[in-house]
Amino acid sequence: MTDGLPPTTLRIGLPSGSMQQSTIDLFGRAGYKISVDGRNVFPRxxxxxxxxxxxxxxxxxxxxVDGIVDCGLTGHDWIVENDNEKEIVEICNLTYSRASSSPARWVLAVPDESPIQRPEDLxxxxxxxxxxxxxxxxxAARGVKVNVEFSWGTTEIK
Incomplete structure (x- = not known):
């Protein structure tokens, strides 16, 4: 990428949104000060x-993968979702989130009274x-045929 930066500069992709502040705090604990001005996507x-x-x-x-940044902080789930497991080297597992120091989990959830008790029931x-x-x-790994549809966040209420 020709961005005018010296070739020795490490270009890092950082998460915006709900993970932004906890990522800035993580860098702060490592001794780096990151400043974000409003909606500017290029923090100092x-x-x-x-x-x-x-x-x-x-x-x-x-x-x-596209070389826009040299490295980045993202979840393993998004590496798998983007089918990038073969192109990405995961260097370490940073257990942090916007709300806790526990790892995030994706779950298949149904109400207690639901007749659905196993993935096969779907x-x-x-x-x-x-x-x-x-x-x-x-x-697919379980041989269960379902229609998977995309939904942005708060999926559990839809």
């Missing part, structure tokens, strides 16, 4: 060898999710 870092860009966490692995049903590819792989 107090190290001239680092350059950052804010992206949706869902997009970061694709931008690493045969022929519609499953709404943000992780379409991950969900398709999950059900």
């Amino acid at each position: 870092i107090d190290d001239d060898k680092l350059s950052a860009v804010l992206f949706r966490a869902q997009e970061i692995s694709r931008y690493v 045969e022929g049903k519609i499953v709404a999710t943000e992780l379409v590819n991950v969900t398709r792989k999950y059900f």
